[in-house]
Amino acid sequence: MKLLLVEDEEELAAIIAKGLRKSGYAIDQAYDGEQAMYLYEVNEYDLIILDVNLPKLDGFEILNTIRDKDSSVKVLMLTARSDVEDRVTGLDSGANDYMIKPFDFKELEARIRMLLRISFSQTKAVLACGDLTLNTLSKTAYCGESLLPLTKKEFAVLEYLFLHKDAVVSSEQLIEHVWDSEADLFSNALKYHIHSIKKKINESGHNAEYIKNIRGQGYMLLEDRHGTAE
Template sequence: MHILVVEDEVALCDTIVRSLKRLAYSVDYCYDGQKALDMLSVESFDLVVLDLNLPNVDGMTVLKTLRQTDIDTKVLILSARCEVADKVLGLDEGANDYLTKPFHLDELSARIRNLTLRKFTQNDIVLKCSNLSFNTKTRKADVNDEELSLTRKETGILEYLMLNQGRPVSQEELIEHVWDSSVDNFSNSIRVHISSLRKKLRNALDYDPIHNRIGEGYVMEDKK
C-alpha cells in the first residue's frame, strides 16, 4: 500500500514513516500542506495520514482540495484538535477516520489496516490463496504455517496481488501502490523483486501462483 504522511512535527513524522516502512508499506512524506497538494496532484496514494495544523496550507484545506477531484483516496486525520466539533468537521469534509494526538503507533497501524482493507472490500485480516496466507496485521506470510522470509518489497507486492486475486495487475499499477516516489519507472527493480518472490513461492508451494499475462500484467490465482 502506498501511503502519504503529512505532518509538520519532523520527529513525529519520521517516527511514523519508520514505523510504517517496518510494516512493509510504501511511504512518502512531507512537512507542509502546499507540498502535500503538489504531491497529491501528480501521484496516486491509497491513504493519506494528514495533520491539520500545517504551514503554508492547513490540513483542512488540503482535505477539501483533494475531495474536489478525488473521493476514493482514504484520508486519516491525525490531529491534536480533540473537540467533538473538530472531529465532526473533519469527517463531514471527507475524512475517513480521525485519530487524536497523543496516540499509540499500534492504534495508527490498526486504523490504517482497517481503511486499506475496506478500500479493497476485504473484511478478513488474513488473505488466502491455496495454502498461502498473508496476515495483514502481523505483515507475515506463511505456507502451511511455515513462515516465508520476504523482503519489504516482496511483502508489499504479495499483499497487493493477493488483494487483487484473479485480476491482472500491471507493472505501472504495482509501482503506484508498492513503491515510493523514488522509484524509476524504467528500472528493472520491480521485475527483480517479482522474480525473487515467485521463486520463494514456487519453492514453498510447489507451484507458482503468480502468472505474467502478456500485455495485461501479473495475476495471482489459486492452483487449478
C-alpha cells in the same frame, strides 16, 4: 501499500515515517499544505495521513479539495485538534478516521490496516488464494503450512497482488504503490522481486503457479494455476 504523510512537525514526521517503513509501507512526506496537494496530484496513494494545523493550506482545506475530486482515497486525520467540533468537521468533510495526538503508534498502525482493508472491500486480516495465505496483521505469508521467508518489499508486492486478486496489475501500478516516489529503481527491480516470491513459493514444496506473468500487461494472482509463466 503507498501512504502520504502530511505533518509539519519534522521530528514527529520522521518518527512516524520510520515506523511505518519498518512495517513495510512506502511513505511519501509533505510538510505543508501546498506540498501535500502537489504530491497528491502527481502520485496515487492508498491512504493519506493528514494533520490539520499546516502552513499554507490547513488539513480541512486539503481534505475538502481532495473530496471534491476523489471519494475513494482513504484519509486519516492525525492532529492535536481534539475538540468535538473539529472531529465532527473532519468526519463530515470526508475523513475516514480521526485520531488525536498524542497517540500510540500501534493504534495508528491498526487503524491504517483497518482502512486499507475497507479500501479494497476486505473484511478479514487473513487473505487467501488456494493454499497461499497472507496475514496483513502479522505481515506473514504461508504456502500450506510453510512460512514464506519474504522480505518486507516482497511482502508488499504480494499484498498488493492479493488485494487485486484475479485482476491484471501492471508493472507501473505495482511500482507506484509499493515503492517510494523518490526511489531509484533499476529496471529489473520488480521482476527480481516477483521471481524471488515465486522461487520461495516453489521451495515451500508447492508447485502451483500463483503469480502469472501476462505478457505486455503485468501480473495476476490466481488460484492453483500450474505451468511456467511466459
